[in-house]
Amino acid sequence: MTAFIDPDRDIFAAYAKSSIQGPVQMLNLLKFQEKATYEDGTAATGPEAYKTYGKLSQPFFEKNDGKIIWSGEPQAMVIGPVDEWDAAFIAEYPSKDHFLSMVLDPDYQAITFHRKAALANSRLLCLTPLGNTKTFAG
Numbered sequence: 001m002t003a004f005i006d007p008d009r010d011i012f013a014a015y016a017k018s019s020i021q022g023p024v025q026m027l028n029l030l031k032f033q034e035k036a037t038y039e040d041g042t043a044a045t046g047p048e049a050y051k052t053y054g055k056l057s058q059p060f061f062e063k064n065d066g067k068i069i070w071s072g073e074p075q076a077m078v079i080g081p082v083d084e085w086d087a088a089f090i091a092e093y094p095s096k097d098h099f100l101s102m103v104l105d106p107d108y109q110a111i112t113f114h115r116k117a118a119l120a121n122s123r124l125l126c127l128t129p130l131g132n133t134k135t136f137a138g
Helices: 009-017 046-063 096-106 115-117
Strands: 024-032 065-073 085-091 119-127
Touching: 024 096, 024 115, 046 096, 046 115, 046 119, 096 115, 115 119
Parallel strands: none
Antiparallel strands: 024 085, 024 119, 065 085
16 A cells, blocks of 8 residues: 655645635544654654644644644444554644645744654545535535
8 A cells, every 4th residue: 555644746736726715624544653763763653753743733733723623533444444544633724725824834844754753654635614414415
């Protein structure tokens, strides 16, 4: 299986140029490495490295009005590969531009090596709210 940790430049550029309006919700799926892979040899587990990333990224998240609207720990796979993800959460931003402001900030980028050290695989899916949906079909 191909691992995805950092955004593909072309896909990210297309996202940045997109005309997505209003609030965005970012679905994060995370698979941690057993041992974090720091270039300097720092000893930590994947979850510990991600916790460090979380603490250091929080000020950037808050500065851009981000909030966690849902988080969960997978318990059982019903459809799909078993043990594919260790954690999932949805972060919400007032707009696509708020998210971009955070991830393009050079100071934020300087701490993302903790995220990279922590993860074996990930997915990040941008969603827009559908409103008051009462059925699966919308």
